[in-house]
Amino acid sequence: KQEVTQIPAALSVPEGENLVLNCSFTDSAIYNLQWFRQDPGKGLTSLLLIQSSQREQTSGRLNASLDKSSGRSTLYIAASQPGDSATYLCAAFNAGNMLTFGGGTRLMVKP
């Protein structure tokens, strides 16, 4: 059974810092890995999807990497802004269209 872990659980940084969110998974037989953003009380917004054959994906200030062999993915946020404050969730996509979520990282970017 896939298990996904995110570290840290919470993070508070001043505006402008570059930061890294970590995600690890136990079953490397994934089809892809998705990173989501969730604002308080809201649904999930898909940020980046990395296919199992890829090493990284970039969108604006976001860069996500994937290392299947070590069971790890990282989300890099450059030049953080207060608007980046949210919970970031990673999810591993396995056979049967099963998506397993990590516990999330609650990010607070202070002005």
Place this chain on the structure above:
Amino acid sequence: SAVISQKPSRDICQRGTSLTIQCQVDSQVTMMFWYRQQPGQSLTLIATANQGSEATYESGFVIDKFPISRPNLTFSTLTVSNMSPEDSSIYLCSVVKSLAGGPNEQFFGPGTRLTVL
């Protein structure tokens, strides 16, 4: 992407009552999923809803408590039955789509925030 809407967006309900949540997708999809997110927690899959067949429930979730309908390829409902305060959560509908021949990607509705008194 897939545009997903849910109704209601939020509700406050009394213990012992039931609430039906609707999920509408802007395109036909084979698989729809219902998730629960308890306060301060991550998402837990309740069930997978395929059109034309009974929903498949995850461990810890049963049809009597969470009946699901899937009458067509763009719509599904989840009912939370005989509610208790422990059912207070955000309930999210989700679909899997492959965009432009790319990989399967999962999209989520805005969620239904349920509070049970």
